Amino acid sequence: MKGSSGFDRERHIAFLEMMLEELPEEYATQEINRLTLAYFAVSGLAILRALDRVDKDQIARWVLSFQSHPRDNFDLDNGQFFGFSGSRTSQFFSHNSEISSHNVSNLASTYSALAILKMVGYDLSDIDSEALLISMRKLQQSDGSFMPICFGAERDLRFVYCAAAISFMLNNWTGMDKEKAKEYILKCQSYDGGFGLVPGAESHGGAAYCAVAALQLMGFLESDISSISAVSSPVDVPLLIEWSLQRQATDGGFQGRANKPSDTCYAFWVGGVLKILGAHKFLDSDAIRNFLLSCQSPYGGFTKFPNDRIPDIYHSYYGFAALSLLDEQGLDPLCVELGITISDRGDIYDLDPVLISILEIAMAGFLSTLKRVYLSVYNWTVFVGWFQVLYFALKTLSESGHTAVYDAVEKPLQLAQTAAVLEILHGLVGLVRSPVSATLPQIGSRLFVTWGILWSFPEIRTHILVSSLVISWSLTEIIRYSFFGMKEALGFAPSWLLWLRYSTFLLLYPTGITSEIGLIYLGLPYIKASDKYCIRMPNKWNFSFDYFYTSILVLGIYAPGSPHMYTYMLGQRKKALAKSKTA
Template sequence: MASRFVLIENIRDSRPGKMSEAVEEEVLLPRHIKYAKRIMGVLPTETQGLDTSRMTILFFGVSGLDVLDGLSEVSCQDKADMVDWIYAQQILPNKSHSNLYQCGFRGGSFIGAPYQPTSSQNEVNISYNTSHIAMTYTALASLLVLGDDLSRVNREGVLAGVRHLQQKDGSFCSTAEGTENDMRFVYCACCVCYMLNDWKGMDVVKAAEFIKTSQSYDHGIAQGPLLESHGGSTFCAIASLSLMGRLDSTFSPAELERLKKWCIRRQQTGFNGRPNKPVDTCYSFWVGASLKLLGIGSLVDSAWNRRYILSTQCSITGGFSKWPECHPDPLHTYLGLCGLSLNGEKGVCPIHAALNISQRAADWLKTLHTNT
């Protein structure tokens, strides 16, 4: 620990002006609420490349509002409309169940299928109408945040679609067409199975083995075996094992201690994702949540972490950016808020570190599990 604090002191000396500016800065909660509401509506032209990921953008907005305790500013009708839109993106099994491997949720209505929230638009067999595992995760998470009871989720189809994506090595692809497979999608699969309270969607033993073999020589965890360790993939691995209840059985006490040290060393003024890389707002969540799940969240230097996050806060439009003096974006805004939540920031609601949703939404999920 001594070396970490020496490193922090060195950074303090090298950037005294920049960090001192943020010492007394406040979190601009009303402006961040407006930013979250804005990204749930119309996005600027330069974000048109995100059209296939509308579900995730909606999640950043809805869950961001929840973390800001601002969902009361959304009308009941708007919430109901959002829930209907999410369900309209669900790909349901056809009569013969020949498309089970495609089932789940897609990122939006970009394929041209008509928007029909009260009836299935999925009866038409479209070969490229397939789910995406990250969109399935964010769809279910958004439904929980909005207070939905998940009663319209076709569990058989969702779990079959997720199971189809698991590879022989235990990892997961993102879509049935066969795409990159790595730790991100293992995490999404674990979240889906946990939220549906049904682990038939994956082989948990193989998934845990994949995570185990993805620990790198420096004790961080990579996207897969023999790759570079990274803060994001480390979170995905730790959170996945936590949701599976296999963290302590997958890694030995010695391995966990070395993993903890790797995570602690990611803190500079804020957190970085890899050694010798600049700090970045999003890692206040990826690494901060990892430390919490590992039981050592108290070792985070909360004051310095807060100062860095606030140095990326936009005082005009609201939102947070990757680095200071950059434009805010939905991902860094949401994860910056989650980082502040882990810090115990006043006015920011507690989060469930493993699921990356508010604790309130996680408690609602627990109620659903209890009543089924």
């Protein structure tokens, strides 16, 4: 046997360090899976307690460079998945788009990225999880399965598991429908107790792991065999355990399917299933270890079969993982459901690995939930304010005419519009992705009209343009804030509201802008006559300011700015509505 001398930890560490530094040319065809290969190397070093030999910050920066980010809120509605790409070739952009024209972000690479980041100590709360999870939910199909990418791909248990692991690590389940996912998983259990990758397929060790681990992460399984063997269990546990135990062959190794040779990786896939189910004590652990050591390469790492000569990183990693499940001396324990190790924290090893993972991400999850709650409350509160503005405006118009509209809406108008200042702060601190450079001019111009014109110069409050202004503004904002309020509260907005969000501006933007320009123009004579807000020389600051000419400058900015903004919004409408049909 190649491994008869025992487990060669130092040689394995050297093998993984080499793989992490530079992959042999045989891996060229796996370039699009670079993040997954890195996961094998990093997680392997973690199992071997050798992560201190790598630059964790450098690894974190490298992994983060693969994340895809939406340019703005419009991009979240175009059907793309904003997770992690598998490689640099996945980030090549087409000439006419900022979206990759071939390989895009995918679930497997996203799982690998988050697992690596977690193992090197990166704070997952800094990840743009909102965009990731919103777009991930679009990958889930009507039957509960997941596609790994946003178009034209297979769907099976592998990607259901990836979605569950991603959600678990981020401690946020808004990116998937757990009940639908569970239903799909249960349909994949075969008559013999195992699981196929899709309903009706042959039972397979890897599929069984994906099914059981996903159910465990989603909270549908208990950790005690006496409980999961009960009739109330969603899966046929006794039959699954029997099928899994039958996969251990006479040579001590595990086969992935019936009548197949033993393979290093299935010692983890099938062994992991039994570990989760609490049935690993029924295995012949010594026989498993002997088989694994027979696949140990003298160069470091593990081969697929005992008689193979050259080790590969895939089977090497799962060899280490399987030995970790056997409590091999010198190896870190493994959180089986997630496929990552738990950092050395003394007595915390006495806790269940999944519980430890929950504790580690609890604060990140709390902050994410707090953010969603705050933004939901903000959007719905301002929605109520603008609804009041519209109600009072329409009521006053019908009862007293346009000359009384401003007096009726003054307070709610000022409160609702001034509250928008918080949106600038939201952008500055990263609560939302809207760039401050775009938000500031829009909010600034409205505040100028609200306070600098209407509040400051009562002479123009009775004009008909006040009515058209507040109706245009309030209708626009009622739709906008309800749209974002639903997305924050529920994780999505209905298609009819999406249509209103990107269609009503066709009329309301011109009427609103025309009203703003008209009211500023009407106010110019009163501004010039009042000398309000002007600073004249001489003064101790040696500075002068003329509000009249400032107002003229603002009017001048409207001229080029308004057509540009309208054209931009037309483009966003076309993209959002077209992409929503294919999402």
